[in-house]
Every structure is written in C-alpha cells, then in structure tokens.
Amino acid sequence: MDFSIVVPIYNEQDNIDELYRAIAAALDAAGPVYEVIMVDDGSTDASFAELQRLAASDGRLKVIRLRRNFGQTAAMSAGFDAASGAVIIPMDGDLQNDPADIPRLLEKLSEGFDVVSGWRSDRKDTFITRKIPSLLANALISYLTGVHLHDYGCTLKAYRREVLDGINLYGEMHRFVPALASQVGAKVAELPVNHRPRLHGQSKYGISRTLRVILDLMTVKFLLAYSTKPIQLFGKWGVYTLLAGFASGAATVYMKIFEHFSMNRNPLLIMTAFLIFMGIQFIVLGLLGELNARTYYEAQGKPIYVVRERLNLG
Numbered sequence: 001m002d003f004s005i006v007v008p009i010y011n012e013q014d015n016i017d018e019l020y021r022a023i024a025a026a027l028d029a030a031g032p033v034y035e036v037i038m039v040d041d042g043s044t045d046a047s048f049a050e051l052q053r054l055a056a057s058d059g060r061l062k063v064i065r066l067r068r069n070f071g072q073t074a075a076m077s078a079g080f081d082a083a084s085g086a087v088i089i090p091m092d093g094d095l096q097n098d099p100a101d102i103p104r105l106l107e108k109l110s111e112g113f114d115v116v117s118g119w120r121s122d123r124k125d126t127f128i129t130r131k132i133p134s135l136l137a138n139a140l141i142s143y144l145t146g147v148h149l150h151d152y153g154c155t156l157k158a159y160r161r162e163v164l165d166g167i168n169l170y171g172e173m174h175r176f177v178p179a180l181a182s183q184v185g186a187k188v189a190e191l192p193v194n195h196r197p198r199l200h201g202q203s204k205y206g207i208s209r210t211l212r213v214i215l216d217l218m219t220v221k222f223l224l225a226y227s228t229k230p231i232q233l234f235g236k237w238g239v240y241t242l243l244a245g246f247a248s249g250a251a252t253v254y255m256k257i258f259e260h261f262s263m264n265r266n267p268l269l270i271m272t273a274f275l276i277f278m279g280i281q282f283i284v285l286g287l288l289g290e291l292n293a294r295t296y297y298e299a300q301g302k303p304i305y306v307v308r309e310r311l312n313l314g
Contacts, residue, residue: 002032003087003106003158006079008039008072012093013046014200019095020054020061026099032106037062037079038093042069072155073174080164088159090174096124097156098194105158105191114163114186115178117149118156120195133210140214144221145179149190152176156193160186166306172212176220183224184306228297228304230289238282245275 005023009016020036027034038061040048051063064078076090087109091097101118108116125131134153142148152175163181173180178188226233249272255261263269297304 002085003034003089004079004083004085005034005036005102006039006076006083006088006090007036007093008041008075008079008090009043009047009051009093010041010069010072010075011043011045011047012200013043013050015093015095016047016050017054019093019099020058022095023099023102024058026102035060035062035083035085037064037082039063039075039079040065041071041075042066071172073169073172076174077169080169083161086161088161088164090155090157092155094198095200096196096198097154098196101156101191101193102158104193105156108189108191109158109160111189112187113189114160115181115188116158117151117178117188117190118154118193119149119151119190120154121150121192123151123195124197125195137210137213141176141179141217144217145176145182145224147179147182147188149178149188151190152178154193154195171216171219173216173220175213176216179220179224185308228293230293231283231286234282234286234289238279238286240279241275241282242279245272245279248272248275 007019012019016038020038023036038051040051040063048063048065051061051065055061055063062082064082066075066078079090080088087106089102089105091099091102097118105116105118123131123134125134134151138150138152141152155174157178159177159181163184163186164177166184167177167180169177178186182188222230222233248268252263252266252268252272255266255268256263296302
C-alpha cells in the first residue's frame, strides 16, 4: 500500500459521495496503490448508510464506525491505527479540502520531508469568527512550539508512517502533530492548498473551540520542552518562589528591628509563609513529575531519543 487517506466523518451525508468521487478522480489517473479510510464519528444522519453503500461497491474504501461522537482527534486516531499505507494523508469530510492537492503533497514529501502541512492561503471561511482566531492561534502555536506554520488547523497533511507511530493523540491535539513530530527530528514543510466553500451541511467548528486549543497547546509546550525533565520547569519556579519568600521574610524582620513595625500586623509575614509554602509545592511537584516521567519511559522500555538510521552496527 503506497498511502492511506483518512477522513473523519460527522453528519456529512450530502458530501460523502461527491468527496469519494473527487478522491478517486484525483488519484486513479496517477496510478498509486491507495486506500481510503472513512471514520464515522457517531453521525446521527444517514452518513453511515452512505458509507455502507460506497464500501459495497469499492473495496478500496474502508469504513470504521465509532459507537458515539468522540471528536475529530479520536476519529483521526482510529483511522491512523487502521491505515496500512507508508504515507498517511488526513483530510476533512466537508469537501472544503481539495483531493486534487494530494499528488502535490506527495510530490513535496518525496523531496525528503517527513511531514507536509497544507496551508489554506485563500481560506473560504468567515473573517471574524474563523479567520481572525485562526490567525492569532497559528501565530501563538508557532511561537511556543518553534515550528512556524501558517495554518496548523488545516486537516489536509501528509505524514510518513514512522512519524505517526510514536505519537499518541488526545484532546484536540491532531492539529499539533507537526510540532510533536519535530520533537523527534521530523523535517516539516508547508504547501499552499486549495480551500473551497462549504456547499452542504453546517460547520462543526466555532470560536468556542479556541479555549480547548489553548489548553492543548499548554500540554504540547510541556511535552516538547519538559516531558523528560519536569523538575527543570517546576523546580526552577520553586526556587524563584522560595527566594521571593526569603526576601519577603527578611524585609519583615528588618521592619521589625529597625522600624519597630509589629510583625503580626505586617502583611509581608503572610506573604512570606505563602511564598515558602508555594515554593516547596513547586519543587515537590517537579520531583513527582520526574518519577512519573521515569515510570512512563522505563515501563515501556521507551528511549528518550529517536534514531533516524544506523551504519555498520550489525
């Protein structure tokens, strides 16, 4: 199998047939061996019936039906687990991603990249509720992760299988896969792709998703920078907090001795106790994080490094 296309589906009954035809039209002429995996993420319309009909007529279409709506990340993860291609290409099921861009992604991947991310440079979405939040989110994600992409939210991407094998997805973290892949040394590229207006159905995404993305971004930043050394994050802040507490305590004693200001009426005394207590908590949290990190890696026999290739090692 050359590559697998993974499409999460949620209430897209009017788009499924046209989408599958567009995928076949874009790829059949090129002649690669491919499969299409559509994951029905608990649809409440006739999406699954449409998928059944198409799967019965074309063996290249594989269908997974989840028991309920688990969300786009979970549906995408189910498709990744079932995929057998050397390259995996996720895309949306609403026809806004253009299947004609898939050969271009594969061509870019063949230049030596491990991940090629689509960039909806001419995005056909509302300006206030979609484009502005996306612009701000992409800038923030690029800054915090160090992987600078214009469009993390574009589902249309191409991944080499070995990149995805070491990544587990939770929450809304499918959009952060390029950043997570960079952690293990993957080469990431970006390619402008076509983006089409939605013709059928309603968008499942809104501005309310922004908070979830920000929370997941905090997780990704921690994983990228401190997953194997949490004490360096929490311990550092613990030391800073303890130093601030000692300084506050010294100021309290100074004011008592030289300015005759009663300690029990000095708010700095309460601040001293609070800061010292918080500093100790930060350090203990860092130590617990170290224990968890060691348990995570050692229990699985998982190294803290990733080898690209070996020479003359037998």
